Amino acid sequence: MQPQAYLDLENQYGAHNYKPLDVILTRGQGVWVWDVNGKKYLDCLAAYSAVNQGHCHPKIMAAMIEQAKRLTLTSRAFRNDQLGPFYQEICELTHSHKVLPMNSGAEAVETVIKAVRKWSYQVKGIPADQAEIIVCANNFHGRTITIVGFSTDPTARSGFGPFTPGFKVVPFGDAAALEAAITPNTAGFLVEPIQGEAGVIIPPAGYLKAAREICDRHHVVLILDEIQTGLGRTGRLLAEAHEDIEADLTLVGKALSGGFYPVSAVLSNKAVLDVLQPGEHGSTFGGNPLACAIARTAMRVLTEEKMIENAAEMGDYFLAGLKQIQSPSIKEVRGRGLMIAMELVPEAGGARAFCYRLADKGMLCKETHENTIRFAPPLVITKDEVTWALEQIDAVMRG
């Protein structure tokens, strides 16, 4: 089939809820992907950080195939022999006490909202149906009605109301605004440690530490959405480690499966998850044996193969290299670990055109909003590969 035929099929039969680059991929290995014409690209998006371990990691693949041959789905009506070991391993890895497995990131967010609301009524004593959760401007937590209801991005929310009440929005990075927004009915504060979809927005140093302290003082649950920042992306297992804090509840997803399968989880350091009783929450696929077997290996290779350390080292090298590039089109370069963004000046004509020029040179990047290009390759990238990437970016930015 010719490339255009794939585009035509998508356009004719698919909903147009994405605007992908017109590159049709058919194969991936490590940091590399190949299109249907055989052209090779360095994947600098890593499926929005779901492929931290690299495409088609052989050990994760082997675990998936082995488990798929034995047992894939039991539902939670019965127990399975992968769930308990998965619980133990993820709790040991992240120093959590309890875990609730789901599938997509958005489901983990929905789950945490339910759990925190119930906790706030049962434990904190907020009057029924009065719980408030504070979120940040420019957040991205997923696409359900409740979640887009507390988004501040008009594209994400326009036309989808009415929305779920009970959320308050404060500016990101402003600890004083958080404290000012807290009332006796505040149950939780939900925040991304670094705002990924907003364009890799890093809050001022000390913000998360201040948020931790404010939440403690007001008996408010601190919920960190580490679905994108987590599992090594920023050079630490969880981004909370950069400020030496621990959230009460942490959300992980994406790279929890190394890109093989949708697996997400709510991790709890407090008794919040204990408020959920049988029948109050669940998902047919959540915690299935195939997901658990994949996630167990995806977590194992992350640490065994020192991918987190590599993310820290390669991230520093990548960022330093980007900062050397001289171009009037560049407004700012910022990042932590391998979560990096280059923001262009508005006069540069938009990030998408640059993404196409990078694709011509063999690098796949995606714009976020109008003017920002994100660089977030799999964490297995080598120094030679980063050097090569920097050469391509330099050529495009100067060109």
Ligand SMILES: Cc1ncc(COP(=O)(O)O)c(C=O)c1O
């Ligand atoms: C911080 C954050 N939370 C939640 C989500 C939603 O995850 P999913 O697309 O798996 O529902 C994303 C996805 O990009 C994300 O970056």
